[in-house]
Structure formats: C-alpha cells, structure tokens
Amino acid sequence: MKTIPMPSFGADMAEGTLIEWQVKPGDRLSRGQVVAVIETNKGAIELDLFEEGIVDACLLGLGQTARVGTPILRLRDPAEAASATPQDASVPVSPQTAPAGEALPAHAEAAAPAPGAPLRHAGFLPASPAARAWATTLGLPLASIHGSGPDGAILLRDIEASQAEARAKSAERLVTAPASGGGLDMAAMRAAISATVSRAKKEIPHYYLSLDVCLGAVQDQLTAGNAQRAVEDRLLLAAPLLCAIARTLSRHPELNGSWRDDQYQGCQEVNLANAISLRGGGLLMPVIPQAQQLDAPGMMAWLNRLVDKARHGNLRHSELNGATCTVSNLGERGADRLLAVIYPPQVAILGLGRPRQAPWVLNGQLTVAPVITISLSADHRVSDGHQGALFLHELDKLLQQPEVLWTPLTPSP
Amino acid sequence: MSEAKTELTYREAIKAALREALQQDPRVFLMGEDVGHYGGCYAVSKGLLEEFGPERILDTPLSESGFVGAGIGAALGGMRPIVEVMTVNFSLLALDQIVNNAATLRHMSGGQVSVPLVIRMACGAGRQLAAQHSHSFEGWYAHIPGIKVLCPATVTDARYMLGQALADPDPVILFEHVMLYNRQESVADGPAAPMTQALVRRPGLTLSLFTWGGNLPKALAAAERLAEEGIEVEVVDLRCLRPLDKPSLLASLAKTHKALIVDEAWKQGGMSAEIAAFVAEEGFWLLDAPLARVCSAEVPIPYPAHLEQAALPSVERILAAARSLVANR
Numbered sequence: 001m002k003t004i005p006m007p008s009f010g011a012d013m014a015e016g017t018l019i020e021w022q023v024k025p026g027d028r029l030s031r032g033q034v035v036a037v038i039e040t041n042k043g044a045i046e047l048d049l050f051e052e053g054i055v056d057a058c059l060l061g062l063g064q065t066a067r068v069g070t071p072i073l074r075l076r077d078p079a080e081a082a083s084a085t086p087q088d089a090s091v092p093v094s095p096q097t098a099p100a101g102e103a104l105p106a107h108a109e110a111a112a113p114a115p116g117a118p119l120r121h122a123g124f125l126p127a128s129p130a131a132r133a134w135a136t137t138l139g140l141p142l143a144s145i146h147g148s149g150p151d152g153a154i155l156l157r158d159i160e161a162s163q164a165e166a167r168a169k170s171a172e173r174l175v176t177a178p179a180s181g182g183g184l185d186m187a188a189m190r191a192a193i194s195a196t197v198s199r200a201k202k203e204i205p206h207y208y209l210s211l212d213v214c215l216g217a218v219q220d221q222l223t224a225g226n227a228q229r230a231v232e233d234r235l236l237l238a239a240p241l242l243c244a245i246a247r248t249l250s251r252h253p254e255l256n257g258s259w260r261d262d263q264y265q266g267c268q269e270v271n272l273a274n275a276i277s278l279r280g281g282g283l284l285m286p287v288i289p290q291a292q293q294l295d296a297p298g299m300m301a302w303l304n305r306l307v308d309k310a311r312h313g314n315l316r317h318s319e320l321n322g323a324t325c326t327v328s329n330l331g332e333r334g335a336d337r338l339l340a341v342i343y344p345p346q347v348a349i350l351g352l353g354r355p356r357q358a359p360w361v362l363n364g365q366l367t368v369a370p371v372i373t374i375s376l377s378a379d380h381r382v383s384d385g386h387q388g389a390l391f392l393h394e395l396d397k398l399l400q401q402p403e404v405l406w407t408p409l410t411p412s413p
Numbered sequence: 414m415s416e417a418k419t420e421l422t423y424r425e426a427i428k429a430a431l432r433e434a435l436q437q438d439p440r441v442f443l444m445g446e447d448v449g450h451y452g453g454c455y456a457v458s459k460g461l462l463e464e465f466g467p468e469r470i471l472d473t474p475l476s477e478s479g480f481v482g483a484g485i486g487a488a489l490g491g492m493r494p495i496v497e498v499m500t501v502n503f504s505l506l507a508l509d510q511i512v513n514n515a516a517t518l519r520h521m522s523g524g525q526v527s528v529p530l531v532i533r534m535a536c537g538a539g540r541q542l543a544a545q546h547s548h549s550f551e552g553w554y555a556h557i558p559g560i561k562v563l564c565p566a567t568v569t570d571a572r573y574m575l576g577q578a579l580a581d582p583d584p585v586i587l588f589e590h591v592m593l594y595n596r597q598e599s600v601a602d603g604p605a606a607p608m609t610q611a612l613v614r615r616p617g618l619t620l621s622l623f624t625w626g627g628n629l630p631k632a633l634a635a636a637e638r639l640a641e642e643g644i645e646v647e648v649v650d651l652r653c654l655r656p657l658d659k660p661s662l663l664a665s666l667a668k669t670h671k672a673l674i675v676d677e678a679w680k681q682g683g684m685s686a687e688i689a690a691f692v693a694e695e696g697f698w699l700l701d702a703p704l705a706r707v708c709s710a711e712v713p714i715p716y717p718a719h720l721e722q723a724a725l726p727s728v729e730r731i732l733a734a735a736r737s738l739v740a741n742r
Contacts, residue, residue, distance in 0.1 A: 129701075130698060
C-alpha cells in the first residue's frame with residue numbers, strides 16, 4: 001500500500017486543485033498512465049504516474065485543493081489485490097472498496113496507533129471549527145491557508161491573513177493583467193514567479209558571462225536541411241541551439257544538476273527546461289529529457305510538442321519536472337542580451353539574445369554576420385567564472401561545426 | 414452621604430426586596446431557620462419580624478424537609494411563600510421535597526396545580542466555613558426540569574430578582590453567594606432584564622467569559638487587568654442557570670469565538686460541563702479555540718484560608734486561563 005502525494009510541478013507550486021480523476025478504485029495502473037488532471041497556477045496539468053499498482057482510493061474530491069505533499073491517491077500492490085482490502089486507519093473506508101465484514105477487524109487492529117502518533121486522518125488539515133466554517137462560507141480551500149495555531153492548525157486569524165493576501169493580489173491583478181489569462185490565474189502565476197525569482201536572487205550568488213557567437217555556419221546548415229523538408233517540418237534556429245547547449249552541458253556537470261539542502265548533485269544527462277512565455281503573460285518551463293542525445297530534428301519535434309502543449313495547458317507532470325538546466329530564449333523580437341535568473345534548485349540558466357546581423361571580424365576581415373549573444377547565469381557556489389567561460393567557448397566551437405548537430409548521438413554506456 | 418441613598422449592600426437589597434414583597438402581596442410570607450428572632454443567619458431578615466409580625470415571618474424547626482414541604486403545601490394552597498434555607502448544603506435534606514414535589518406537581522397534575530414557591534439559599538465558599546458549608550450546588554438544581562435557578566450577582570439583581578421570582582407561577586430557587594452579601598453598589602430603578610436573561614456585564618471581542626453569582630466580581634477584576642494587556646474579555650453573567658439563555662451565549666461566542674467558563678463548583682458533571690457541552694453542540698462552528706474552564710479543585714473545600722483560596726477560582730487563575738486561550742500556541 002502506498003500513497004501518491006500532490007505532486008510539485010515546479011519549485012513555485014504550493015498547491016493544486018483536482019479537476020478530474022481519470023482512474024477509479026480498482027483500476028490497474030500502467031506505467032505513464034494519466035491518473036488525474038490538476039489545476040495549478042500554471043494551468044491544468046495531467047498527472048502521469050510511473051508506478052505500478054491498483055488504485056485503492058482517491059483521497060481528494062473534485063474541486064478540492066491540497067498542498068504539495070498531501071496524499072491524494074492510494075495504491076495497493078497487485079500482489080495485495082487478491083487478499084481483501086486492508087485499510088489503514090488514516091483513511092475513511094468507503095463501502096464500495098471494503099466489505100464491511102472484513103473492514104471491521106482491520107479497523108480494530110489499526111485503531112491502536114503507535115504511541116505518540118497523531119490521531120489524524122491522512123488528508124485531515126487541523127483547523128478550528130470557526131476557521132472551517134468561515135473558509136466554507138468564503139469558498140476558500142483549507143489547503144490554501146497557512147495554519148499558525150497548535151500543530152499548524154488553521155485559525156480564524158489565518159483565514160483573515162489569507163484574505164488580506166488575496167485582496168492584495170487581486171489589487172495587483174487589476175493593475176498588471178487586465179483579463180488576459182484565458183483560463184489561467186495570471187495573478188497567481190505572477191505571484192508564483194515572484195516567489196521563485198525572489199528566492200533565487202536571495203539564495204543563489206549569480207555570476208554572469210556573455211559571449212557573442214557567429215551563427216553563420218548554423219544558419220547555412222539550417223537552410224540546407226530545411227530545403228529538403230516540407231514547410232511544416234522545417235527546423236527553427238532554436239533546435240540546433242538547444243541541441244548544442246544540451247550536448248555541451250553534458251560535459252559540464254558543474255552547470256547541470258541540482259542544489260538541495262546545501263549539497264550539489266551534478267548530472268551527466270541533461271534534462272533541459274525550455275522557458276516558454278505564454279500569450280497572456282507568465283512562463284512555463286517544460287522539460288526535454290535526455291536532451292544531450294537528441295539531434296536538431298529530434299529537438300525540433302520536442303519543441304513543437306511542448307510549446308503546443310504549454311500554450312494549450314495540456315502539460316503533464318513529468319513534462320514539467322526534473323530539469324537540470326534551463327534555456328530562456330527571447331527570440332526574434334527580444335533584446336540583444338538576456339541575463340536570466342536561475343530557477344532553483346538548478347545552478348545555471350542560459351539566456352539567448354536576439355539573433356541579429358552585426359559587424360563581425362572573420363579572418364582579419366570586417367564583415368556582417370548573423371550573431372547571437374549567449375549569456376550564462378551560473379551559481380557561484382558550484383562553479384567559477386573560468387568554468388563558465390570554458391563552457392561558452394565549447395558551445396561556440398560546437399556551433400561552428402553544426403553538421404554534428406544533425407547526427408544523433410548514441411547514449412554512452 | 415447623599416449618594417448613599419442610591420447605594421445598597423447586597424444584603425440590604427435582598428431585605429428591601431423582601432419588604433417590598435411583603436408589603437405588596439398579603440399572600441407572601443417568609444419562613445426558615447432563624448429568620449425571625451435572630452434576623453437570619455446572614456442578617457438579611459433583621460427587623461422584619463418586628464415590622465411584619467410572627468404570622469408572616471416564621472421561625473421553623475431544624476427540619477429542611479419539613480418546612481420546605483410546608484412551603485410547597487402553602488404554595489399549592491394559594492400562598493406565595495418565600496422559604497429560606499440557611500445554606501445550600503442543608504437543602505440536601507429537602508431534596509426530596511424540591512425534586513420530587515415542587516418540580517413535578519404541575520406536570521403530574523396535568524397542569525391543574527402549580528407551585529409558586531420561592532426558595533432562597535446561601536451558597537459558595539470563601540468564608541472558611543469548611544467542606545460542609547461551602548458548596549456550589551446551583552448546577553445540581555439546574556439539572557432538574559420544573560424549577561428555575563437564579564443566581565443574582567449584582568446588587569441590582571439582588572434587589573429585583575426576588576420580585577420576579579415571586580411573579581413566576583413555578584418554583585424558583587435563588588442562590589445568594591455568601592461573598593456577595595457585603596458588596597455595596599448603586600441600584601438601578603428597576604430590574605435590568607427579565608430574570609432568565611443573561612447579561613453582558615462588560616463587552617469585549619477577544620474572548621467570552623461565562624460566569625454567574627459569586628464569580629462575577631472576580632471575572633470583572635480579571636477582565637479589567639486583561640484589558641491592559643489588550644485582551645478584551647466579554648464578561649457574560651448567566652444570571653439564570655435554568656432555563657439557560659442559550660441565544661445570549663451564542664451571540665457572545667459569535668463575537669469572540671473563544672469561551673472561558675468560570676464556575677466555583679467542581680468540573681466533573683458540573684454546570685461548567687453543561688455549558689461546555691452546549692457550546693460544543695450548538696456553537697461548535699463558532700469556536701476558534703478549545704473551550705477552557707476555571708473551576709474549584711476536585712477536593713472538598715478546605716478549611717484553612719490559604720488552602721481554601723487555592724482551591725477556588727481566583728483572579729490569577731482566570732488571568733492565566735484567558736492568556737493561554739488567547740495565545741493559542
């Protein structure tokens with residue numbers, strides 16, 4: 001028996017609201033199956049699980065909100081399935097899942113909790129009766145409120161504080177985002193972005209390096225490759241750029257990994273997040289897993305898919321999680337240089353400026369060439385400017401031999 | 414001392430109420446142990462024998478069951494008796510008459526007879542009268558349907574509740590806390606409210622303090638000090654324990670969401686437990702903190718002054734309970 005908690009779709013997510021269960025008790029899960037749709041400040045996201053098991057109980061009702069980490073689904077082993085349904089005392093027994101005759105002894109057994117164990121249902125949030133009543137009146141999910149009372153109990157004062165916060169946010173929303181979100185709570189997303197970047201700037205000692213890179217060779221390769229492709233299959237510049245970045249990152253674990261609990265864990269494989277700005281404002285950062293193995297056309301396919309899903313709010317849990325590094329790309333209409341803020345717990349982010357025609361010295365001759373400024377923001381706790389500069393130069397070198405980017409790599413053993 | 418005209422002691426207020434009742438209604442008479450020649454154990458009826466004569470101020474034998482029973486009979490016969498039981502612990506000898514007769518006869522006769530009897534009794538601790546003379550049994554009497562239980566806590570209530578009790582067609586028991594007799598306060602021109610209605614003695618928004626009778630002065634003193642700390646206590650004087658003015662309690666709770674009950678009786682099975690149960694049943698969704706009670710220690714009330722004071726609810730204990738209720742950590 002195990003429980004699945006409300007997942008985090010990113011460091012900036014505190015809670016999620018259940019929109020839909022796509023499974024019911026008794027269903028056998030297959031790997032990667034979507035089990036639920038969860039509304040977050042990034043829109044509706046499908047929760048896909050890579051667990052095996054049989055759904056024992058759905059612990060969150062439709063429309064209910066739970067904090068990240070709160071159990072929302074209970075699974076049992078397929079092996080357990082044949083035997084009755086042992087219930088743990090932490091969850092209400094529903095008559096559909098447990099024959100009364102068998103539930104009773106199991107309950108009696110579970111009724112004696114470990115000494116000192118809190119007598120509390122798994123999904124139970126401690127709150128005073130008055131706080132519960134008031135939250136219900138306001139239509140406020142308890143899980144969205146921080147409790148300041150004994151054992152974190154939610155008291156009236158906490159609801160008042162949460163209301164005051166909500167009022168402040170809605171005032172901000174009026175100022176910053178006049179009715180443009182189209183389904184997304186833009187104020188909430190703004191608040192989430194604000195919390196994340198504030199944390200990043202407070203905790204991470206950033207350093208910044210920029211390098212102008214000539215895109216002539218890449219452009220030539222793109223043009224040649226695209227000439228043989230149907231219009232809808234043509235590659236954009238972002239594909240070889242991300243491909244080159246991923247491959248270079250795989251040789252720089254000091255820029256690719258995660259910093260948790262004062263410990264850094266570098267990675268060989270590159271799960272590259274790609275910041276996508278939404279039309280209504282706000283950002284999503286879907287992840288391209290094992291990006292170092294992709295060639296440029298493979299990268300393009302991923303980009304198309306993720307951008308489409310992000311803009312339609314169809315991203316899955318696994319598509320937003322586990323990034324080891326991020327690329328932020330302002331595109332054609334951006335500025336020349338982008339110095340981005342690192343997304344915790346990552347330790348580096350690449351900012352791609354606007355590709356532009358610029359004076360360029362080639363073989364001692366002044367010419368005009370397509371140029372892009374690639375900027376690295378990195379965590380000084382993990383790497384130094386020298387390593388960052390090495391990375392940028394390696395990246396530059398790779399972009400000058402772009403044909404290799406059209407060749408898939410085989411995964412190294 | 415021109416102001417002295419409007420100020421009375423609690424004792425004087427009850428005597429004034431007795432005189433008024435005796436003067437206004439020839440059916441009213443007072444009887445009990447030592448109420449006549451001695452002037453009452455707490456000197457409440459001093460001088461009344463001389464004023465109203467031995468037919469209306471009756472000294473009785475030391476037999477609570479007998480003279481309470483006689484009072485019930487007189488009430489059935491059309492009189493308006495006021496029976497004084499010297500202290501609440503002696504009233505236990507008259508429990509059979511009070512519980513089995515006074516409280517039941519209207520119901521058992523199908524409404525044919527009523528018992529318009531008023532019983533006054535002294536109650537409470539604080540005068541070093543030891544374990545057999547310091548009881549707070551008003552909560553026990555409040556358990557019994559068929560009687561009304563009044564606890565005048567102010568001089569104004571002492572002055573007017575007796576008249577209200579006499580006007581009631583059913584048995585009413587008045588509990589006079591022994592520590593209140595010497596309190597002197599100004600008296601209003603008439604009753605503050607119907608006798609069964611609870612009154613807010615001090616408004617506040619932080620927490621509701623429910624009490625009655627002898628604990629009201631302690632509660633108000635505590636509220637005064639808590640206000641200096643920013644804790645605004647709403648002191649609600651229940652005044653009548655049966656019927657209980659539930660709407661007033663809920664109204665206060667709806668303002669404060671926290672309840673502290675101060676009862677001089679013991680916790681277990683007491684009036685404070687009843688109020689707590691009522692609040693949990695009917696005021697649950699108003700609560701923002703666990704209920705709190707300040708009651709007497711679970712011992713027979715001790716004789717030595719320091720032990721007696723340690724056993725009783727005190728201003729200090731009320732302060733501590735209120736502070737911890739508000740801190741809520």
